[in-house]
Amino acid sequence: MATQLDKLGVDTIEAGFPIASEGDKESVQSIANAGLTSEVCGLARVLTKDIDACIDAGVDMVHTFVSTSDIQREHTIHKSREEVQQMATQAVGYIKDHGLRCMFSAMDATRTDLDYLVAIYGAAEEAGCDIINVPDTVGVMSPSGMYNMISYLRQQISIPIDTHCHNDFGLAVANSLMAIEAGANQAQVTINGLGERAGNADLAETVMSLKSIYGASLNINTEYIVETARMVERYTSVPITAHRPVVGENAFAHESGIHTHGVLENSDTFEPGIMTPEMVGHTRRIVLGKHAGKHAVRKSLEAANLNPNDEQLNHIIEKVKTIADKGKRLTDADLYAIACAVMHKPMGKPAIDLKELSVMTGNVTTPTAVVKALVNDEERVLSNIGIGPVDAALKAVTGIIGEHATISIHDFRIEAITGGSDAVAEVIVGVQDEKGRIVSARSASADIVYASVEALVTAINMLLQK
Incomplete structure (x- = not known):
């Protein structure tokens, strides 16, 4: 430090x-x-x-x-x-x-x-x-x-x-x-x-x-x-709250349709101007929720080479707001999946096709994960260790893509959806590439490690497709 x-x-x-x-x-x-x-x-x-x-x-x-x-x-x-x-x-x-x-x-x-x-x-x-x-x-x-x-x-x-x-x-x-x-x-x-x-x-x-x-x-x-x-x-292990000034996840995030439209045209409209995200090593984010406007949704889709017509865009926004009204956080993967369904467009071929995941952990064993996957049709196997089984698994996945991209985990959240020892957990993972682009995805499972890896793989695939 x-x-x-x-x-x-x-x-x-x-x-x-x-x-x-x-x-x-x-x-x-x-x-x-x-x-x-x-x-x-x-x-x-x-x-x-x-x-x-x-x-x-x-x-x-x-x-x-x-x-x-x-x-x-x-x-x-x-x-x-x-x-x-x-x-x-x-x-x-x-x-x-x-x-x-x-x-x-x-x-x-x-x-x-x-x-x-x-x-x-x-x-x-x-x-x-x-x-x-x-x-x-x-x-x-x-x-x-x-x-x-x-x-x-x-x-x-x-x-x-x-x-x-x-x-x-x-x-x-x-x-x-x-x-x-x-x-x-x-x-x-x-x-x-x-x-x-x-x-x-x-x-x-x-x-x-x-x-x-x-x-x-x-x-x-x-x-x-x-x-x-x-x-x-x-x-x-003291978390930075999302709304913390300057460094919080939402410090340069915009959801409101009026705000996002203005920021996409000229960032000074709804940001201080005298302080930009680049000045502090941050990135600007457009958040899609129930306040999302057409301009922001269209720009987000264009970044993934998805170009809906006006009727399709209205249908996509309607579905986005329906999800958001239920209190769900909309990930990039959710948006792309909605758009592909509305546009009757097949999702792009994933760069990573996860085949096997094995995790070893215990009080006398360093948490170790082994991942087998097809990376652009090439079979690869990689193991890694971590602070815990989830950390080890995520490190193995980010390592297995090798020369295809430099990707880091930007955000990781986990919440129990149901109660009991067999609770289903929802995991949301955000990943970032060397250009500062960020994509998020979710997965839910009673197996926390698998849900984490599945969300990570989905996010990486979306980012590579961008």
Whole structure:
């Protein structure tokens, strides 16, 4: 992940909290020694042992923090204001004496008495601190309140100001933007907004707002934003919701007939324009549902070399809306099948004809799948391993097409249709080729692995026919 963040172009990576555990310290150390362009930072309380752990890990900067609000100071660290200020200045001095850059955070700053906040930040600056951080630790600040606080601190503090906003009321990104408007120099963000409780300010939303709306110059290579978001989704198993701004599946998806017609003519009609899917490594999608218009359906069919006349098109749209009204997600394979039936046109010959599927799994066996298929009339057999039987099977299928195409799985969903141990599951698989074209297909079976493979094979065949 650190390598990916470096590729993305983030200025500083806060790699971890070295004192927390030996594993965390080793992780931070390995990142610090990875030869990255990004500055590597370690987190530390205002305690010598914490700071020493960061120094031992080889970081470029130490981010040291202490609670300053009365409620946290009195109920967590049980220190007076004077003691906290002394601890802060000693920590900053200790870090600077060891030749490292220093960031100081007054934790729960937005609930801290303002005069005391100015005093402790001023003391940290005098002690040689390089950056002060203003955390909205429990996410209670309003955007206007954040603007006013940072404006006031900017008049009192000459060193760079950083912000750290939590999302308890959904205001983390707005507060980060207001802080920067008011004079803050940088913002702490996370991929996909991950973080304590409701999370932190999201990198994608903050970066694209600054770049596209404010016209700010940033070091972020925005074309890797979606790639990075999906990597974090995969490693953390925390899914990206479809409607998440910038990186969600629906961020650049259009269904309404009016919207799709406009977007197909000129994407700026129903997209921001100042932010395109290409800018963030995303793709534009036309979604077919009960709001679908003729223009979108015709364009989707033309992409598959299907050209219905007006009467046939009306019949196809009627069937599409009937399916959508039942709450079903319409896949590309569904659309093509409907069109071929209405037009009395045979479906094209599939490139992949699945013959056999065998799967081995267990607590002492690495999940392995073996696939036998005819690929353009040539018999091929391929085995692959995976995290589970479904993963192994899908890898085997995508591998068996070999030189015919470079295809990756874009989307995978599974839902139980019936209850019980013999439940029938519906699987929807989306695949993408090297040109960014995406096709989806579905299958249903009591055998989840077979349903997954069948949907994948259908989707690949449709994509190759395109």
